[in-house]
Amino acid sequence: MLVTLFICPICQSPLQPATDTWRCDGSLHPKHTPHPFDVARQGYVNLLPVQQKKSKAPGDSQQSIIARQRFLTAGYYQPLKDLICEQMAQLLGQNKTGTDNERAEINWLDIGCGEGYYTQAMAQQGIIDNLIAADISKPALVELAKSSKIKDRLWYQQGANQKNTNKKTSIYPLVTSAAHLPLSAGSMHGISSIFSPILPEIFADMLTEEGYLIIAKPDIGHLMSLREALFDSVREHDSDKFLPTLAPHFRLVATHQVINALSLPADALADLLTMTPYAYRARLENRQALLDSAATAPFATEAKFVVYILQKRTASTLDADVQT
Ligand SMILES: C[S@@+](CC[C@H](N)C(=O)[O-])C[C@H]1O[C@@H](n2cnc3c(N)ncnc32)[C@H](O)[C@@H]1O
Ligand SMILES: [Zn+2]
Numbered sequence: 001m002l003v004t005l006f007i008c009p010i011c012q013s014p015l016q017p018a019t020d021t022w023r024c025d026g027s028l029h030p031k032h033t034p035h036p037f038d039v040a041r042q043g044y045v046n047l048l049p050v051q052q053k054k055s056k057a058p059g060d061s062q063q064s065i066i067a068r069q070r071f072l073t074a075g076y077y078q079p080l081k082d083l084i085c086e087q088m089a090q091l092l093g094q095n096k097t098g099t100d101n102e103r104a105e106i107n108w109l110d111i112g113c114g115e116g117y118y119t120q121a122m123a124q125q126g127i128i129d130n131l132i133a134a135d136i137s138k139p140a141l142v143e144l145a146k147s148s149k150i151k152d153r154l155w156y157q158q159g160a161n162q163k164n165t166n167k168k169t170s171i172y173p174l175v176t177s178a179a180h181l182p183l184s185a186g187s188m189h190g191i192s193s194i195f196s197p198i199l200p201e202i203f204a205d206m207l208t209e210e211g212y213l214i215i216a217k218p219d220i221g222h223l224m225s226l227r228e229a230l231f232d233s234v235r236e237h238d239s240d241k242f243l244p245t246l247a248p249h250f251r252l253v254a255t256h257q258v259i260n261a262l263s264l265p266a267d268a269l270a271d272l273l274t275m276t277p278y279a280y281r282a283r284l285e286n287r288q289a290l291l292d293s294a295a296t297a298p299f300a301t302e303a304k305f306v307v308y309i310l311q312k313r314t315a316s317t318l319d320a321d322v323q324t
Contacts, residue, residue, distance in 0.1 A: 005107060005130065006172075009047045009182045010035050017045075017172065019156040043145035043154045044173035047182045048136065058177075059137025065115050067274035069143060072117040074268060079260045080305050081121050084192065084214060087256070087309055091190065091212045092127045105129035109188045109206065111178050112136075112196020116144035122192070123153055123169040130155070132183065133173045135196075145173040181206060190214065198242055204249035207312045213250055215242075219257060219304040226272070226301045229290050230282035239306045250310035258305040266294040 006015040008024030015024045015037075022045055026034035039045050048058075060068075071077075092106060106129050113119045113133040123131050133144050148154050148171040155170040176182055178197040185205050190212040193203075203213055217239045227234045243252065264272065270291060273279040279287065293299065 004184045005187050007182050007184055008035050009049055009052065009176065009180055014184075015182060017155055022047075039156075040142075040145070042142050043149045043156075044138075044141040044175060046138070046175040048175045048177055048180075052177050052180050057138070059135060060114065060140055061137075062139040064275050064277075065137065065139045065143055067271040069115045069117070071268060071271040071275060076262055076264075076268065076272075077117075077260075077303060077305075080216060080258045080303070080307070081118055083256055083258050083307055084118055084194065084216065085121050085125055087214060087254075087307065088122060088190070088192070089125055089127060091214075091309070106189050107187055108132065109134060109181070109183065109191045111181075111191060111193050111203075113144060113194075114140045114196075116140075116147060116173075118192070118194050119144060119171070120147060120151070120153075123148075123151075123171055126169060128169045131169050131171050132188075133171055134176045134178070134181065136175065136177050138175050141173045141175050144171075148173060178202065192216075198246070200246045200249050204312055209312065209314050211312045212253075213246075213308075213310040213312070215308040215310070217306050217308075219259075219306040221302065222304040223272075223276070223301050226290075226299070227278075230279060230286050243308070246310060249313060251313055253309040253311050256307045256309070258303075258307065260303050262301050262303055263298040264294060264301065265298050266291055269294045269299050 004014050006017065007013065008015045011024060011026065011029040013024040013026055013028040015022055020039055022037045022039065024035045026032045037045050037047055106127065108122065108128045109132045110119045110122065111134050113135050116133055119131065119133045122128060135141055145154065153168055153171045155172050158168060158170045174182065178199050179202065181202060183206050186208055188206045188211055189208050191203050191207060192214040194216040198215060218237045219239050220236055222237055273287060290299065
């Protein structure tokens with residue numbers, strides 16, 4: 001692993017991972033004071049200083065994390081997971097040539113990773129060396145760290161006694177804000193933001209030259225019958241509206257759509273309502289009527305997603321764009 005992959009969220013000095021406590025070297029601190037960050041029992045590291053916290057418990061709540069974990073592990077969004085993994089494998093495939101000793105390590109950031117349904121699938125492919133799983137929600141990282149530990153994927157479980165040929169993806173579960181990523185500039189070969197925050201300038205800064213960005217969003221018509229049952233008038237998702245904000249830093253390589261029919265029994269529907277923030281705005285009687293009807297027959301709806309593949313603009317492509 002690169003020594004300079006992580007930086008201290010307080011003084012930006014290089015930050016060294018270790019089994020018990022991560023420490024910065026304090027080199028950029030006015031008094032050269034190193035900052036320690038303890039590794040939690042479950043295996044995550046809290047790199048969110050209080051001054052970067054906008055609320056007491058930022059990010060998704062424990063309740064929505066657990067509901068999402070149940071819903072996703074039941075496989076309802078598996079087609080999206082498969083597409084994301086296929087795309088990632090294609091993008092990184094060309095980097096995976098040569099023996100493990102010859103090639104540079106591949107680093108990937110999954111921002112707003114939640115409890116890690118997509119993150120674990122990315123790791124499963126064995127293409128990435130260092131997978132940074134970052135989210136502002138502590139309960140999300142607790143779950144992600146627990147499942148990583150069971151699968152022997154935590155960074156400190158990838159010991160020197162492991163043969164290189166057997167090397168797995170190392171997962172680093174970090175509580176952090178997307179706005180203050182504790183990562184060195186230019187260190188990531190790719191970033192994924194699956195239904196999560198998008199910060200064009202910060203992402204471009206973290207990526208290597210020509211690094212990739214994968215974004216997943218709900219598409220027009222996503223869960224339409226569910227929204228019609230909950231609300232009197234339905235506002236449409238405008239999936240593309242963020243694209244202009246990315247244009248100065250990224251070029252759009254491809255767009256993919258995923259559509260899958262869902263047939264949801266009452267317990268899965270209840271989980272979907274809990275993990276879907278807008279469902280809270282629905283009238284209580286509409287929610288209840290929906291759940292009552294699913295108790296007798298599964299609720300039919302369609303999941304529709306759009307996945308954007310982008311690549312960081314390099315100095316030469318920026319020049320080319322200016323000339324055309
Ligand atoms: C809709 S969830 C998606 C989770 C996961 N990617 C998935 O699809 O299962 C959005 C996630 O972004 C996280 N999040 C929200 N604001 C954030 C921020 N400023 N920095 C990092 N994570 C953030 C939330 O805690 C939540 O886990
Ligand atoms: Zn520091």
